[in-house]
Amino acid sequence: MNPIYIDQLGRRVAIPFPPRRIISLVPSQTELLYHIGADVAGITKFCVHPDEWFRTKPRIGGTKQLHIDKIRALQPDLIIANKEENEPEQVKALMEEFPVWVSDIHNLRDAMEMIRWLGVITGHSPEAVDLVIQIMAGFRGLPALAPIKAAYFIWKDPWMVAGGDTFINEMMKACGLENIFGDKPRYPVITPDQLQGTDCRLILLSSEPYPFKDKHIAALQVIFPQAKVLLVDGEMYSWYGSRLLEAPAYFREIMAAFR
Numbered sequence: 001m002n003p004i005y006i007d008q009l010g011r012r013v014a015i016p017f018p019p020r021r022i023i024s025l026v027p028s029q030t031e032l033l034y035h036i037g038a039d040v041a042g043i044t045k046f047c048v049h050p051d052e053w054f055r056t057k058p059r060i061g062g063t064k065q066l067h068i069d070k071i072r073a074l075q076p077d078l079i080i081a082n083k084e085e086n087e088p089e090q091v092k093a094l095m096e097e098f099p100v101w102v103s104d105i106h107n108l109r110d111a112m113e114m115i116r117w118l119g120v121i122t123g124h125s126p127e128a129v130d131l132v133i134q135i136m137a138g139f140r141g142l143p144a145l146a147p148i149k150a151a152y153f154i155w156k157d158p159w160m161v162a163g164g165d166t167f168i169n170e171m172m173k174a175c176g177l178e179n180i181f182g183d184k185p186r187y188p189v190i191t192p193d194q195l196q197g198t199d200c201r202l203i204l205l206s207s208e209p210y211p212f213k214d215k216h217i218a219a220l221q222v223i224f225p226q227a228k229v230l231l232v233d234g235e236m237y238s239w240y241g242s243r244l245l246e247a248p249a250y251f252r253e254i255m256a257a258f259r
Contacts, residue, residue, distance in 0.1 A: 005121055008104040008114060009083065015099045018123035019078035023071055025063060025091075026082045029103065029118065032241030033080075036119055036127040042074045049243075066090045072097070080118070107170045108139065111240035131242060138248035145176035148258065150202040151195060152179065152237065155210045158189045162237075171237045175251030177202065192223050202258055203227050208234035228258055 002014040023042040024030040030047040033040055042058045044066075058074060061067035063085045071079070076098050081091045083104040094100050101121065103114045112132045119128020152162040152172060162168035163184040172179050180198045181188060195203075203220060205212035217229045235243050236250045 002099075005101065005117065007101045007117075008110065009102050011102065013099050013101050015101065015121055016077050017121075019076075019099075019121065021074060021076045022078045022080065022122070023060060023074060023076040024080045025060075025066065025086050026080060026103070027063070027085075028235075028239035028241040028243060029080050029082070029114075030241075031239070031243060032115060032118065032131075033122065035242035036115075036122070036124040036131060038118075038122040038124055041076060042071065064090075066094075068093060078121070105167050105240045106165065107167065108174070108244075111167070111244065112136065115241065131245070135244045138245065139174055142174060142248050142251060143176075145255065147173075147176060147178035148202055148255075149180050149198070149200050150177040150204060151181060151198075151200050152204045152206065152232075153210075153212065154187060154206050154208075154234075156212070156216065159191070160187050160189050163188050167240055168237045171247065171251075172204075174247075175255055195224060200224070200227050203229045204232045204237075204254075205229065206232055206234035206237065208238070230254065230257060 002016045004012050004014055007013055021041040024033060024040050024047060025044055027047045030043050031049040034050045034053060040057060042060045043053060044061060044063050045059045046063055048054050060070045064087050079094055079098050079100045081100055081102045083102055091100060105111050105114060115128050115132050119125040150172060152168055154160050154162060161181050163186050164182040165185050169179050169182055180200050203224060205216055212231055217231060220229045232254060236247045
């Protein structure tokens, strides 16, 4: 009988130990599996890290447009999904055929729990625990600064920002930012007028999912001359796996650029 594990939705999932044919539907968790020494049988087209896997591993579609037939052909004994990044109906369909462990990440604590559990499930617990220790040490080392009011843009046409119930919002807090849209859920659509009516001092334009460029800095700077506009690496704010090792140093750079 296979061991039973509880995923972050509270579901009981029977998974063979150790799983031999893992499919990851989540880019940040794909990178995490590589970091702790696990292997995968398939990844999405957005799992760009590590490059070695991106070039060689079978791809099973996008995070929200999975190719179920390709997944089925790989005969996985574990699928790793995420509540937000994957389409619920597709994940539900996969659950009827395969063991699916679903993460649900809202803050750093959730991310650390996910890392520990994937270490246990894949037989790489020591590596996962060591990673958690390193990540937490990095975040504890961030200086405590007076919060700077900021907005984090993820999309254009329409303008969309990160709201309060997001991992991005938690990462903003970690680097000394107060999200002016923190009272709004998830990823609200906003208008320029809504931002102009605030005392926002810093606007962050994410590299993903919308590929903001320098030209967007110039355009927004005209609309919001009172705020500094910066391009930022979206992976540092929204990837909740081993990428978090690099986040604290990156946040220091962003705050230094602002101040």
